Amino acid sequence: MAKLTLPCDVETIRALKVGDFLELEGRIVTGRDSAHHWLLERFQEDVAPLLAGSVIYHCGPVVKRHEDGHYSFVAAGPTTSAREEPYQADVIGRYGVRGVIGKGGMGARTLKGLQEHGAVYLHAVGGTAQVLARAVVEVEQVFMLQEFGVPEALWVIRVSGFPVVVTMDSHGNSLHAEVEKASRAKLDQLLGLAG
């Protein structure tokens, strides 16, 4: 399995294709619904350098706070990405994000954004919260914890051997669009709805 070290440059991303397995190494940032709104409200200067060249992980983890004040991830699988569809392409463009990790895939607007800016959609296996929490080697810092709560906060984490599959690449290809189309055609045939 190939390694992708983060942050990375756009050429590295352009070389990736749908179906590639990768293990991620380096720093990533979690963010879901509240985070995406917040990132677009205004340019968030504190977080911006952490996002540039890195990826956003759609994840609302279970987190343990230790007695000395440091945090660790107890369970940390991906959440459904479709909810960020209206915002994702803008967040990628504005912050120079090179990719998104999530589950379920994203739509046409994001696919176009990936193509324009040079970014990829990385699918983690939904529900595998233990496998993925083990690949989180350190929680470096957290933004907006008080305001957003644990699941919605932006957790800055360091990962190693974090397994993902490229399901949307920067050349306009989407495994999700293909499977959706083929499965609809099959169902129409099974139900006699074709044509």
Added chain:
Amino acid sequence: MLTPEQWTEKLVEVIARASTQLPPDVVEALRRGRDAEVEGSLARKALDSILHNIELAAGNWQPICQDTGTPLFWIHHPIGMSTRMLTAACEEAVRRATARQLLRPNAVDPLTEKNTGHGQAPGIPTVHCEEWDSSEVEVRLILKGGGCENCGMQYSLPNPALKADRNLEGVRRCILDAIQKAQGKGCSPGIIGACFGGDRGSGYVESKRQLLRPLPDRNPIPELDAMEQDILAKANQLDIGPMGFGGKTTVLGVKIGHLGRLPASYFVSVSYMCWANRRAGAGIAADGTVTWVD
């Protein structure tokens, strides 16, 4: 008789089991699914990862999935037992399980948009209490994640686009449509709970109650048993596969119930449950002895 405090701790045990130990019938169905997928395929790799995750979670008593979902309790209790006490114990058990990282703080006040921080809020958990003749209490719990809950669908028949009329064939068409629309977004391979009849509220509740049935459980009504088997077979021909990566394993089981309907209404309510079908059941005797049930 157990005290409210003792009830709370028993219910925390049920939550711990549901959050961390996947029922054996679901694990078995996932193994069969893995073996059916092509070596080296995305589908096979996803199922390998899922099976590894199940082992890790079970061994360490850690949450299988970080989205520990809405806790849905169905409780049967002896005559005369206080359902207010049982409901309060369920709510307190959710707060304690959250403090112990068995659950994520998973309740948001939609008015203020603040997370309550302790996992509990009006309507979370949902608790259904029903009296029965036994002297035992039976607790059944499902932790239903938000990703799969968002894939639920409700149809009002007739539905011309699906050529679905007000009959069993119409019901079948709706359920298959809901599975296709969910794609991998509900964390396939999923388990389908459905209900035809009822109103918009009761139909969805019954569709979720169907998810309490273990996968090998066959519907006692022959027409519905046939429909469950047919939908399972057809859904697995759609090539949606685990996580929507493509593959043979799209759905692990289909469970269908029905309720009376008004002459004017004909609803088909479909609930999608993720592969992490976190289901736990316990018989709790008056002296506190727990018997686990699938």
